Amino acid sequence: MASNDKRGWRLFSDLNNAFRRDPEINEFDFIPVLEPKNNRSPVVLVDHKLGLELWSVKILFQYVYHTLMGWRNKKSYKFIDPQEIAMLARAVVLVNPECYTAWNVRKELIESGDILELDDLRLSALVLTKHPKSSETFVHRRWVLGRFIENHLQSSQGSTKSTGSCVDGFISMEAIDLNLEASQNQLSLQNGDGSLNVSAVSDYHRQMKVEIDVCRCAAEKYPCNYYAWSQRIWLIQHCYNCSTQVLLSELQVTESWVERHISDTCGFHYRQFLLTTLFAQRDQLRDQFSMQYVAIMQKEHKFVQDLISTYPGHEAMWNHRKYVFHSLHNLYCTECRRDEGENESNLKKTRLENDHHILEQKEIDCVQQNELKCKDIHQKRFAQNYIDWIQKTVIK
Known part of the structure; x- marks a missing residue:
């Protein structure tokens, strides 16, 4: 049953206007205001930070959820523009990211070309700033990243190698940048493989840096965040093909993290994954890195x-x-x-x-x-x- 509260439509409109005014929104949260105190919008936008007053959350969610589900279940035969459907699904997942139907709607819109992959990755990153342990958000993000990886492999000029594996050529220890979070682009081009499109490789590694940052921020916001660390492991396995150089980089980068989170078992488990994977590559460690x-x-x-x-x-x-x-x-x-x-x-x-x-x-x-x-x-x-x-x- 659709919500009859007309305030829901106004809240939905204010939320969409906030995204139109600032496409670079990078953080979202609820503002602990339990009742409206003056005649102004509860949607607050300051310095790329988006806030929604708590009293309005339920009203907004009821409107966008029932509208989206009504369209999804064909109970409403009124035509809804794909962009409006995308905005409805966006509002739903901002409030409740465990609604897998809303994420599935966005998957369909990505496949039809109505939503760009990078735009959807920005949205799921925004959702994780408020809901850092949302399993559905990480699952959806992997699906989008899978498409992103496939598209970049197809953009390579006849190469059959994964983009992540191009850091595995011989590199002297002096050339290794052991800070994965700081710089990826230089690493990807060290062995001079001209068979890959340089622009595509640069875009790929830029996005992978964003992915590492998303995982790190989610782990910072929620202790023992299994989903964030599992996502980081997935990135190393599927986006970097367990590159020896990246494994060494991650081993060094996460030292300072576990020093600051000494009771977080997930951080130590991640280091165990790195060390176990390096054990399988011990011959390469010896031959290419003299380690x-x-x-x-x-x-x-x-x-x-x-x-x-x-x-x-x-x-x-x-x-x-x-x-x-x-x-x-x-x-x-x-x-x-x-x-x-x-x-x-x-x-x-x-x-x-x-x-x-x-x-x-x-x-x-x-x-x-x-x-x-x-x-x-x-x-x-x-x-x-x-x-x-x-x-x-x-x-x-």
């Missing part, structure tokens, strides 16, 4: 040790330490087995430097001498659980 995977893991081990010492009593860091230590332990065990068939001098050297039994004892001693003596009761409990885990699970 040893074990050195990366040793650095990560020192990193998480320092975090635990600096910020005691947070379980997320201890769980990450388990992953890192278990990975290092497996690497040392593999190295020892590999060297068993070599000559005695090499075997002796391996046992002195890489023996996994020494690693186990050193780790236990380190925890007993530091974290187990901490005054924080939670830190002591986590430390004891960690030692028990090593003795029961790792040592066999």
Whole structure:
């Protein structure tokens, strides 16, 4: 049943006028005004920030939702212009982004050419500023990005390579920009692959920078935002083909993030994804970047040790330490087995430097001498659980 409140139409009109006045709106939120206090519009636009007074949210939503659903279900046979349908769907998802029907309407309008992909990506990014953990918004964004990627692959001049893979050519360590959030365009052209359209590659990486920023902002706004970090993993896998250089970049970029969010398990899980993926590319790490995977893991081990010492009593860091230590332990065990068939001098050297039994004892001693003596009761409990885990699970 359509809403009979005529204020809904006026609110819808004011919202559309705000988007027409400022196409660069980059943030949306509700303003905690519970009742109208004067004769002015509850739609507020200041410095690219869009606000909607709380008292008007329900009125607006009832109007746009019932109008859109009436058209969708053919209950209203009145012709509605595709652009108005797009604006109705936009208003619906701004208030309630979990309405998958509204997103499906926008998908159909994208396929018919009535909405541009980049415009829709801007809208979903705007929605995430208010609803950073909206699963439907991230799902829809992946669908649009899939079309965006396909279109850019088709725009390449006869290349069959994914745009993301063109950073995988040999690059000296001095040429690596290890800040993915700061610059992508230079990275994409380092190996001089002339088979790709340079403008298309530049546009592609510019948009991918936006995608990383969207994920980062959503993760900042909502703690342990599984959907934002899953989206970031999806980007690395599907938009960058797990490029070794991008993985190294992300590993460095997210160091400062986890330092500022020490209880966020999703941030540590993302680093585990990066490290696990780099393990599969350890030969390329050695041959193209002159880096040893074990050195990366040793650095990560020192990193998480320092975090635990600096910020005691947070379980997320201890769980990450388990992953890192278990990975290092497996690497040392593999190295020892590999060297068993070599000559005695090499075997002796391996046992002195890489023996996994020494690693186990050193780790236990380190925890007993530091974290187990901490005054924080939670830190002591986590430390004891960690030692028990090593003795029961790792040592066999």
